[in-house]
Amino acid sequence: MRHHNIKRKFGRDKNQKKALLNSLALNLIVRGKIKTTEPKAKELRPFIEKLVTKAKKGDMATRRVVISKLSNRSKEVKKLFEVIASKYIDQKGGYTRVLKLGARKSDGALMAIIEFV
Numbered sequence: 749m750r751h752h753n754i755k756r757k758f759g760r761d762k763n764q765k766k767a768l769l770n771s772l773a774l775n776l777i778v779r780g781k782i783k784t785t786e787p788k789a790k791e792l793r794p795f796i797e798k799l800v801t802k803a804k805k806g807d808m809a810t811r812r813v814v815i816s817k818l819s820n821r822s823k824e825v826k827k828l829f830e831v832i833a834s835k836y837i838d839q840k841g842g843y844t845r846v847l848k849l850g851a852r853k854s855d856g857a858l859m860a861i862i863e864f865v
Contacts, residue, residue: 758788768788769795770818772792773796773818776862777824781864784859785859786860797843800833801841804836806833843864
């Protein structure tokens, strides 16, 4: 039974879901704004906000933790630490926003845009 398990599965196993969140987070870091389905955007928000909070600390230990979470992508981690986290030094949370777009025409999936504030 899934008592108190509030995370979405997306019809994937654990490794596939981790890869999906990694990919979405890397694209969000590179582009600053991505269009995806609403459940994926809502699941990505706490994942990326925890990374930004760790990146605000800025020391080598947290850099290594973030690198391991983002699959050893040094270029994106560098941008996260130097550009994105430096914008939110005084802010305690709420680094991203999810804007709902409505249903996709082909399959009716609810779409959303997730972006840094």
